[in-house]
Amino acid sequence: MADDSPEAPARALERAGKLKKQQQQEDVAVDVAALEEEDDRDDPQRVWARVQSNLEELTHLAQKRREGATRSRASIIEELAADLSSYYEFLRELVDLFLTIFSPHECVEFLDASVKPRPVVARCNTLKARRKDVAAALVKRGCTVEPLAAWSKVGLKINRSDVPVGATPEYLAGWYMLQSAASQCPVLALDPKPGERILELCAAPGGKSSYCAQLMKNQGVLIANDLKRDRHKATTANLHRLGVKIAAVVCQDGRAFPGVMGGFDRVLLDAPCTGLGVCARDPSIQGSRTVEDVKKIAHLQKELLLAAIDSCDAKKAGVVVYSTCSVSVEENEAVVQYALDKRSVKIVPSEALDFARPGFLRCGSRRFHPSMANARRFYPHTHNMDGFFVCKLRVLGKKDKKRKSRD
Numbered sequence: 001m002a003d004d005s006p007e008a009p010a011r012a013l014e015r016a017g018k019l020k021k022q023q024q025q026e027d028v029a030v031d032v033a034a035l036e037e038e039d040d041r042d043d044p045q046r047v048w049a050r051v052q053s054n055l056e057e058l059t060h061l062a063q064k065r066r067e068g069a070t071r072s073r074a075s076i077i078e079e080l081a082a083d084l085s086s087y088y089e090f091l092r093e094l095v096d097l098f099l100t101i102f103s104p105h106e107c108v109e110f111l112d113a114s115v116k117p118r119p120v121v122a123r124c125n126t127l128k129a130r131r132k133d134v135a136a137a138l139v140k141r142g143c144t145v146e147p148l149a150a151w152s153k154v155g156l157k158i159n160r161s162d163v164p165v166g167a168t169p170e171y172l173a174g175w176y177m178l179q180s181a182a183s184q185c186p187v188l189a190l191d192p193k194p195g196e197r198i199l200e201l202c203a204a205p206g207g208k209s210s211y212c213a214q215l216m217k218n219q220g221v222l223i224a225n226d227l228k229r230d231r232h233k234a235t236t237a238n239l240h241r242l243g244v245k246i247a248a249v250v251c252q253d254g255r256a257f258p259g260v261m262g263g264f265d266r267v268l269l270d271a272p273c274t275g276l277g278v279c280a281r282d283p284s285i286q287g288s289r290t291v292e293d294v295k296k297i298a299h300l301q302k303e304l305l306l307a308a309i310d311s312c313d314a315k316k317a318g319v320v321v322y323s324t325c326s327v328s329v330e331e332n333e334a335v336v337q338y339a340l341d342k343r344s345v346k347i348v349p350s351e352a353l354d355f356a357r358p359g360f361l362r363c364g365s366r367r368f369h370p371s372m373a374n375a376r377r378f379y380p381h382t383h384n385m386d387g388f389f390v391c392k393l394r395v396l397g398k399k400d401k402k403r404k405s406r407d
């Protein structure tokens, strides 16, 4: 029966008000639940647990399918990539890129090692001191040191130090340079000899150039070139401190270098790159580098590599070493393959670097020359070194080879 008493409108209003309030409370309750759910999903512990369970599921996918599981490999990888991106704070597109290089399990190992610092390494400068003297001086200053590795005669790993090792009197006197283990490898591949003409095309701040001068025993000619004038002060200061007497510091765009000087016995191209192998040193890389950056820089790297080859003395079968501190295939194997297609060069082994992983012969739909196995890849999770790529080329003849097929 309809309520037509005088109080009816007031009661109806009150009822409506109560209903509205109840509805609002329910809405808030729903939102809080949704937020809690979302927070829980992003909770690092839960994300990590999901990563582990997805890796487990991928390992036993066939068996799980037989037992009735219905998730596809693609959907597991999709969730894994999203979780890895949130857990390690890498852009999602970078995680996708790493998943084209590594298996899912290895990708997790790589990311985990990538965000942890690498050991501090002193490269002893044999132009001024012996390794045992450097070691003794550092120990006296409260450092704990050990030889870097069997492949290095000059590296010292500094495990603990009570003093800033970049400011000791021995450092200032040029007895050693702080240089990561991986950074020393391109120079070992180049193998410069006393009396030779050596070019480093992208040399600032001079870490690798000074190592070249050391192996050349300060005999020969060393050109340390870099595009960026503001970086030259650091190069000059380092070369001076380390007692290098054979270097000229030059400021040219490396792409135009063959028009400036040529006829070098060996050329090192330690190319500008995205730095995807050295994220621990610069954490901003993981949240800012994009796949578009990789493409752009690969274009520059190809131009620089052709210029490095053209700066060599083709008659003397010159040597070019190409290196980057990136792990992307686009900046490494693809750049070298471009040079193989455009110039008369072949990839040769870098014997000193046998311990590292071989370059890729394929990645996704890309195929590379079989000799790419002579290139070397270094990773934080396998070698406790920066992510690096090193490839040694021998120049076979004059430029502009028009290849029809890969031989």
Ligand SMILES: C[S@@+](CC[C@H](N)C(=O)[O-])C[C@H]1O[C@@H](n2cnc3c(N)ncnc32)[C@H](O)[C@@H]1O
Pocket (backbone or CB within 6 Å): 183, 201, 202, 203, 204, 205, 206, 207, 208, 209, 225, 226, 227, 228, 231, 252, 253, 254, 255, 270, 271, 272, 273
């Ligand atoms: C990876 S760093 C070189 C590090 C150096 N080899 C060392 O060991 O100390 C790359 C260098 O390339 C230089 N660079 C960038 N574009 C260049 C270009 N077009 N020509 C020459 N140098 C360039 C940058 O200024 C940067 O110093």
